[in-house]
Amino acid sequence: MNYLYAPWRDVYLKNKNSQKRADQCPFCAMFTQKADDQNLIIKRYSYCAVVLNLYAYGLGHILVIPYKHVKCLTDLPKEEQYQLMDVMAQSMAILEDHFGCDGINMGLNKGKASGGSVNDHIHIHIVPRFIGDANFLATCALTKTLSFDLVAIYKNLVEHFNK
DSSP: OOOOOOOOOHHHHHHHHHHHHHHHHHHHHHHHHSOOTTTEEEEOOSEEEEETTTTTTSSOEEOOOOOOOOOOGSSSHHHHHHHHHHHHHHHHHHHHHOOSSSEOOOOOOOGGGGTTTTSSSOOEEEEEOTTTOOOHHHHHSOOOOSSEEEEEEEHHHHHHTTO
């Protein structure tokens, strides 16, 4: 396996370790703050929010996160589940319209074995996909390049979600 130097991931790892020590959920902490632009919160709804993923897998990778700190989707009241699904559907349409992507991956990581970094607060990943976005680096060199401006994407998505 080859390694691509990515010093910005150090912030993620340090925050992840300090959050574990502090026993505080990063999502709950972000929702109590009123700094949506700093936390990359694109839009707040009644029961959930759309957040641009700071540690994105690809261009426009967003999260739909319920405000309630629950481990399982069925732990949310039906009304909150319905809004979560509606916001997910709206988000997919906005990403397709804005980025002109060829497809979308969507998934919910539940529990430690799922590979998610925040295990106790469910959240849905929505990732726009493009034909050819898994280029030769990923296939031959086991390396992925992310070359987009996170701040520009955040500003553009805020405008689209507020239409």
